[in-house]
Amino acid sequence: MDPYVLKTLNAERRARRAAVLVTDLGDGRDRVVREGDTVAGELGAAIERAFRTGLSGSVEAEGRSFFLNAHLPQPRLVVIGAVHISQALAPMARIAGYPVEIIDPRSAFATPDRFPDVPLHAEWPQDVLARQPLDGYTALAAVTHDPKIDDFALKAALEARCFYVGALGSRKTHAKRVERLLALGAGVEDIARIHSPIGVDIGAASPAEIAVAVLAEVIDAFRSRGLQRKGEAA
Amino acid sequence: MNSTYLDEVRDPLLIAEDWMKNGKDVAIATVVETWGSAPRQAGSHLVIDAEGNFHGSVSGGCVEGAVVAEALDVIGSGKAKMLEFGVADETAWQVGLSCGGRIKVYLERLG
Structure with missing residues (x-):
């Protein structure tokens, strides 16, 4: 492995950015591909798959044998x-x-x-998120019901392209929330990414059941990143 | 708080970089293929220094000893090797995978 490649890969991992390490198993040469970099051909398609699934594996492409090691940040x-x-x-x-x-x-x-045993911040979201920014491998669920607390975090989550953004509240509550987020300058398409009412519809009634519904929605969002959703038009 | 969730103490690739900065010679082993029941998935790493210290794993502890021994060769020669382990291997008694799976490990020198 090239020392510079190792340094680059570790820097990406420390910054919570996805990277795929591509090693040519024939001559040992390697390089780091970042998410969004364009790689042509069969190899490019395989790299894209590695980013989407997070799975590492060997591939044959352009008559050569490569190993793709997918390093995705831990979702949170x-x-x-x-x-x-x-x-x-x-x-x-x-x-x-x-x-x-x-x-x-x-x-x-x-x-x-x-x-x-849960990392807990008894602070305003704007203060915590200034220190620890959100990113594309983070899900955000806003469940206070209080616009003073939820709204800023929701807008920050949309801007950071969080893979999941959910907000507790009825359709009526959410309609008012949409108005407020528009007034804060959030885009219509971004706002449409918010899951609200929150959670997969399993008829959840108790707080614990709602938690199951939210978790299912988070997992679904993570595992379908970049995929065409069933029944959705192109 | 460590919001990257990287394990600075046990992460093999972070350790390899650290060893390198301290002037050590390092080999990196990577599971590149698995068949059947294999304890560590493709992409898992074992890193080894020239004194035989190692971190990480490529199996459940079944073949690490053999990989470490090969690593000293690879550090010396600079030539990467592809190693295969499994129950069908003739060295199964020494370093086979008791789980019945097979793995392919790519072993290379850092730098």
Whole structure:
């Protein structure tokens, strides 16, 4: 492996950016391909697949044998709101492979006692997200019901191209939210990416069931990144 | 808080970079293909230095010893090697995979 290639790859991984290490198994030459870089031909198609699935593997292309090692950032879930739903969502999501962080400026809600072993920020989302920006491998679920807390985070999630953005609230609540986000300068198409009412429709009633519905929606969004959704027009 | 979720202490590629910065000679082993039941998926790494210290894994501990031994060769010669392990391997008694799978490991020198 080329030392410069290793340094580049590790820098990408530390910055939470997806990269594929391409090694020619014939002559040992390697290079780092970043997400969005254009690579032509069969090799390019295989690299694109590696980015989408996160799976590493050997491929034959252009008469040569390559190994593609996909390095995708660990997906994570940022929850705005230290509420009852979040108490169920945090352990479930962690088990499913989506570590959770919770942000809620209401210190009565955001207590370690209510959220043992969960990274917890009893601060405004704007302060936390300035330190720890959102990215394309982060999901954001806003569940406080309070526009003062949720709105900024939702707009930030859309701007950061979070792979999932969900917001708790009825259709009526969401209609008002859309108006507010438009007033904040969010685009119509971006706003349409918000999942609301939140969660897959499984008739969830209790906070824990709603957590299951939200987690299912997050997983669906992550596993279908860049894919044409069933039944959707091109 | 470590929001990258990289394990700075155990991540083989971060360790390899660190070793390199400290002037060590390093070999990197990568699982490039698996058949059947294999303990570590394609893309997994084992990194080895010239003293035989190693981090990471390419199996559940079944073949690491053999890979480390080969790594000292690769560090010396600079020539990459493709290693195959499995129950059908004639060296199965020493370094076979007890799980019954087969793996192919690409072993190369860093630099």
